[in-house]
Amino acid sequence: MTAATSLPESATPLAGARIVLGVSGGIAAYKSVEVCRRLVDAGAHVTPVMTEGATHFLGPTTLTALASEPVRTSLWEGADAIPHTRLGQTADLVVVAPCTARVVSAYAHGLSTDLLTNILIATRAPVVVAPAMHTEMWEHPAVAANIELLAARGVHIVPPEVGRLAGGDVGAGRLADPATIVAAATAALGPRDFSGLRVVVTAGGTREPIDAVRVIANRSSGRQGHALAAEAQRRGAAVTLITAAERVAPAGVDVVRVETAEEMRAAVHAVADADVIVMSAAVADFRPVAPQEAKIKKADGIPTIELEPTIDILAELGASRRPATTLVGFAAETSDVEAYARAKLVAKGADLIVANDVSADDVGFGHTTNAVTLVAADGVVRDIALTSKDAVSVAVFDEVARIRSTVR
Ligand code: CTP
Numbered sequence: 001m002t003a004a005t006s007l008p009e010s011a012t013p014l015a016g017a018r019i020v021l022g023v024s025g026g027i028a029a030y031k032s033v034e035v036c037r038r039l040v041d042a043g044a045h046v047t048p049v050m051t052e053g054a055t056h057f058l059g060p061t062t063l064t065a066l067a068s069e070p071v072r073t074s075l076w077e078g079a080d081a082i083p084h085t086r087l088g089q090t091a092d093l094v095v096v097a098p099c100t101a102r103v104v105s106a107y108a109h110g111l112s113t114d115l116l117t118n119i120l121i122a123t124r125a126p127v128v129v130a131p132a133m134h135t136e137m138w139e140h141p142a143v144a145a146n147i148e149l150l151a152a153r154g155v156h157i158v159p160p161e162v163g164r165l166a167g168g169d170v171g172a173g174r175l176a177d178p179a180t181i182v183a184a185a186t187a188a189l190g191p192r193d194f195s196g197l198r199v200v201v202t203a204g205g206t207r208e209p210i211d212a213v214r215v216i217a218n219r220s221s222g223r224q225g226h227a228l229a230a231e232a233q234r235r236g237a238a239v240t241l242i243t244a245a246e247r248v249a250p251a252g253v254d255v256v257r258v259e260t261a262e263e264m265r266a267a268v269h270a271v272a273d274a275d276v277i278v279m280s281a282a283v284a285d286f287r288p289v290a291p292q293e294a295k296i297k298k299a300d301g302i303p304t305i306e307l308e309p310t311i312d313i314l315a316e317l318g319a320s321r322r323p324a325t326t327l328v329g330f331a332a333e334t335s336d337v338e339a340y341a342r343a344k345l346v347a348k349g350a351d352l353i354v355a356n357d358v359s360a361d362d363v364g365f366g367h368t369t370n371a372v373t374l375v376a377a378d379g380v381v382r383d384i385a386l387t388s389k390d391a392v393s394v395a396v397f398d399e400v401a402r403i404r405s406t407v408r
Contacts, residue, residue: 015043025053028175088122098132108146135171195236204245208287220282318349
């Protein structure tokens with residue numbers, strides 16, 4: 001049995017999180033300074049983005065001095081030709097504080113009129129919006145409807161408070177307290193319990209060449225593996241995704257593209273000192289002994305293709321395991337899922353097997369949904385009913401976190 005390998009205690013929820021702090025034009029822009037300072041103090045990497053209006057209320061130098069990067073104000077500045085997509089794609093979280101009626105409404109309707117609204121539309125990260133405006137504007141049916149629209153889409157709204165507004169008016173519309181905004185940001189980010197850990201995820205189905213044009217492949221789409229990589233990244237891990245799938249990799253992960261089982265094996269061994277290795281790839285079990293360099297012609301008759309077994313990467317890792325590494329394998333079964341998963345745990349020396357019944361509807365290969373049974377070496381079994389592959393990824397890393405926090 002291996003030694004205790006708990007998650008690093010130094011990991012604070014915001015440590016290492018890449019946060020875009022959007023500031024739009026209102027008197028409350030000055031409070032973004034306090035939001036920025038609190039985020040940076042909590043260990044976040046903050047990129048401030050100000051609208052043109054915001055720069056009339058707050059000098060960009062102030063935010064630049066406090067943030068992790070200089071303020072961005074325009075789509076067109078600097079050497080980076082596409083800051084809106086880069087910042088949007090690589091952010092773990094976008095916070096807009098204060099958010100004016102204009103930015104609320106532009107975002108609700110998908111209008112991209114400046115750098116900030118471009119980022120909001122380009123990102124897939126969670127977004128926190130803290131509106132601030134005059135009471136009449138906050139209560140206007142158009143603004144209220146747009147806020148509702150954003151909330152229904154999963155945007156985290158930090159409602160304004162009642163208090164003194166610009167020009168001496170008193171009413172609803174004052175920006176929420178910076179501490180409240182930072183608390184909402186922390187909650188929206190979710191657990192960052194893999195901060196400081198290195199996670200390797202394999203994905204997709206390997207292709208084993210028969211000749212110059214033909215391969216032995218399988219039905220794996222790589223969706224589950226890519227979703228696992230995204231989840232590990234979201235939780236703060238440094239992620240290497242070794243993928244045989246022709247799909248876009250999540251932003252911010254290190255990607256190694258491979259084709260064959262042997263290429264995947266070499267790539268995994270190069271990073272086998274990781275803290276967590278999740279073998280979700282459908283690695284070919286057999287490959288042609290002698291792939292032909294040229295194309296086999298029909299005229300030469302029906303070929304006999306001799307196969308040999310590939311090396312089982314997971315079993316190899318399990319046999320020479322580093323005590324600190326948590327090893328996760330997958331099992332695609334068509335019956336007796338839990339029993340076969342238990343056998344695989346032992347045969348492969350893994351800490352956890354994620355097993356699915358691929359004969360069930362909408363499960364596993366090629367589907368956007370999955371239903372799995374998580375079978376851990378310490379005897380814990382969890383059934384995850386049919387859900388999205390993103391939700392399965394959350395459950396898998398919850399289980400990895402549980403295993404790592406248990407003294408084994
Ligand atoms: N695996 C591996 N290297 C291989 C084959 C599989 O690392 N050459 C890993 C997969 O990534 C997965 C697990 O092993 O994590 C799947 O186990 P496997 O024995 O391949 O499952 P099945 O193919 O379903 O095996 P069986 O037909 O024996 O049930």
